[in-house]
Amino acid sequence: MTHLADQLAGLLDNEPAAPYDIDHIVRSGRRARRRHNVALAAAGTVGAAGLTAAVAIPVATIGGHQQPVRLGVQPSSTSSSPSPTPSPTVARGRCYIAAAPSKATKHDLERLIRSGKVGVHPSITKVKSGNRSLLEVCSKGTSPIDPRAKRQDAQPPAGPAYTYTEEPAAVASRLGAHLRDRVSGFGLSITYTRPFSQETSTLDSGRPSYFGGNVDVHEASGYADIGVQVTHAVTELVPFTGACGAAEHCVETKLPDGSVLRTGEVKVGNGDVVLTAEVHRPDGVVVQAQESDYPFGPDAGSQPHGDQPLTLDQLVTLAEDDAFTF
Amino acid sequence: MSAASEGAFRAFALSRRPALRRTAFLLCGDWHQADDLVQAALVKLYVAWPRIRSDGAPDAYAQRVLVRCYLDERRRPWRRESPAEIVDSAGPARPEEDLLDLRSALARLPRRQRATLLLRFWLDLSVTQTADALGCSEGTVKSQTARALTTLRALLADPVVVTEESS
Numbered sequence: 001m002t003h004l005a006d007q008l009a010g011l012l013d014n015e016p017a018a019p020y021d022i023d024h025i026v027r028s029g030r031r032a033r034r035r036h037n038v039a040l041a042a043a044g045t046v047g048a049a050g051l052t053a054a055v056a057i058p059v060a061t062i063g064g065h066q067q068p069v070r071l072g073v074q075p076s077s078t079s080s081s082p083s084p085t086p087s088p089t090v091a092r093g094r095c096y097i098a099a100a101p102s103k104a105t106k107h108d109l110e111r112l113i114r115s116g117k118v119g120v121h122p123s124i125t126k127v128k129s130g131n132r133s134l135l136e137v138c139s140k141g142t143s144p145i146d147p148r149a150k151r152q153d154a155q156p157p158a159g160p161a162y163t164y165t166e167e168p169a170a171v172a173s174r175l176g177a178h179l180r181d182r183v184s185g186f187g188l189s190i191t192y193t194r195p196f197s198q199e200t201s202t203l204d205s206g207r208p209s210y211f212g213g214n215v216d217v218h219e220a221s222g223y224a225d226i227g228v229q230v231t232h233a234v235t236e237l238v239p240f241t242g243a244c245g246a247a248e249h250c251v252e253t254k255l256p257d258g259s260v261l262r263t264g265e266v267k268v269g270n271g272d273v274v275l276t277a278e279v280h281r282p283d284g285v286v287v288q289a290q291e292s293d294y295p296f297g298p299d300a301g302s303q304p305h306g307d308q309p310l311t312l313d314q315l316v317t318l319a320e321d322d323a324f325t326f
Numbered sequence: 327m328s329a330a331s332e333g334a335f336r337a338f339a340l341s342r343r344p345a346l347r348r349t350a351f352l353l354c355g356d357w358h359q360a361d362d363l364v365q366a367a368l369v370k371l372y373v374a375w376p377r378i379r380s381d382g383a384p385d386a387y388a389q390r391v392l393v394r395c396y397l398d399e400r401r402r403p404w405r406r407e408s409p410a411e412i413v414d415s416a417g418p419a420r421p422e423e424d425l426l427d428l429r430s431a432l433a434r435l436p437r438r439q440r441a442t443l444l445l446r447f448w449l450d451l452s453v454t455q456t457a458d459a460l461g462c463s464e465g466t467v468k469s470q471t472a473r474a475l476t477t478l479r480a481l482l483a484d485p486v487v488v489t490e491e492s493s
Contacts, residue, residue, distance in 0.1 A: 004478075005448060007428050008352055008428070008444070008448050010428075011351075011428060012352075015347075015348065016357055018343065018344065018347055018361065022336055022343075025369060025372065026372065028365070028369045028372075029335075029368070029373060029375075030327075032369050033327070033373045036373050212328040212329075214329050225329060227328065227329040227330070229330060266334070266337060267337070272336075276330065290330050290333075292333065296329050296332070
């Protein structure tokens with residue numbers, strides 16, 4: 001009589017060596033991610049068209065009222081024209097209108113939730129417009145707020161809200177140009193540039209998404225990579241937010257201007273190492289400069305690995321560079 | 327994905343790949359297919375990595391994706407055929423008759439029962455966690471577990487012992 005777990009473990013005695021193909025997995029992942037992003041964008045377009053049709057066709061057909069109804073994507077904060085339900089006060093976010101009852105309503109709602117535009121738990125309110133019933137679907141905290149019944153979950157998010165002072169495209173362009181200048185200034189030859197890009201084109205509850213970009217450089221021994229990510233602490237997208245975490249040799253230093261510098265090293269397997277210098281500024285902006293002794297670009301799998309292109313001090317000066325900001 | 331995030335993914339994939347591979351083998355019974363399953367699961371993991379990383383539970387997510395890859399794979403028409411006999415492609419035949427029996431017995435279990443059994447007793451997931459991984463109710467997990475164990479006990483010469491919370 002043997003324990004099942006032991007018997008199962010016995011089946012693994014003759015485990016053959018695993019093929020090492022992490023680069024292949026990463027390349028496949030990048031392709032899948034691109035396809036995923038394209039599919040999401042297409043689904044969003046189709047979904048918006050579907051929702052618009054779901055409302056426009058029934059409303060136009062019935063024509064039961066004289067007042068126009070706002071269709072499709074409806075930022076509630078701008079709903080000054082007649083809308084199905086007056087919204088006395090609204091928070092940031094989005095609301096969508098769907099016809100109800102309708103056989104397609106459930107499908108439309110599921111699709112809307114899957115798209116992520118209204119979050120996982122949107123608020124759904126049944127509203128009347130003339131003799132028509134409509135559903136208003138809002139992301140959490142965005143629904144029309146009844147001043148007589150203030151909801152607990154409609155509290156403003158913690159931390160300061162943030163607004164860009166430049167167009168996101170201009171921020172990305174400026175940061176990318178500055179990184180190239182700095183890397184060239186270190187006497188390194190750039191072989192590949194991943195332009196700075198923003199994770200999303202919208203602000204999430206007033207929070208800035210991160211901007212990140214990187215360059216591959218050619219050295220005598222091979223290729224390596226240097227990248228910078230500019231974000232805000234509240235996005236929690238930075239590795240050392242809150243603690244040094246799992247990085248080896250993570251060191252935290254308080255700088256004279258109140259910034260916190262964290263440096264660390266992560267061994268990512270196969271002898272490859274990533275060095276990180278991260279500066280948390282008093283205004284909440286976080287700049288993370290990172291270098292690896294392997295390339296990142298499209299030919300990364302076939303290129304020989306080099307050494308760390310910068311010294312740790314040089315990497316820290318990159319993270320401390322005031323030009324890397326929103 | 328940023329270079330930092332990708333570095334973290336690489337580190338995670340390298341460290342967890344062997345365990346995922348073993349689980350995949352126990353699910354499908356073939357090392358080559360196990361490698362395919364793990365690769366498919368890791369590619370899916372890469373796509374969702376920024377979100378998973380911020381959630382802080384990549385291991386559980388990876389196990390869930392792996393099991394679902396296995397179940398999805400078996401749903402595809404060209405994968406519906408089931409082998410008439412189990413061929414050990416990994417190495418020489420082993421003398422332990424009871425282990426071969428276990429492998430054959432596992433192969434006879436319906437795929438969801440097999441996945442349930444492995445999640446519960448190989449990965450030591452709770453009934454709730456298993457239900458979450460399989461996308462079914464806790465009651466279904468309990469019934470699938472009971473049926474799978476009954477089948478295994480009937481098939482195996484060496485009876486299996488499990489530590490069950492409630493099933």
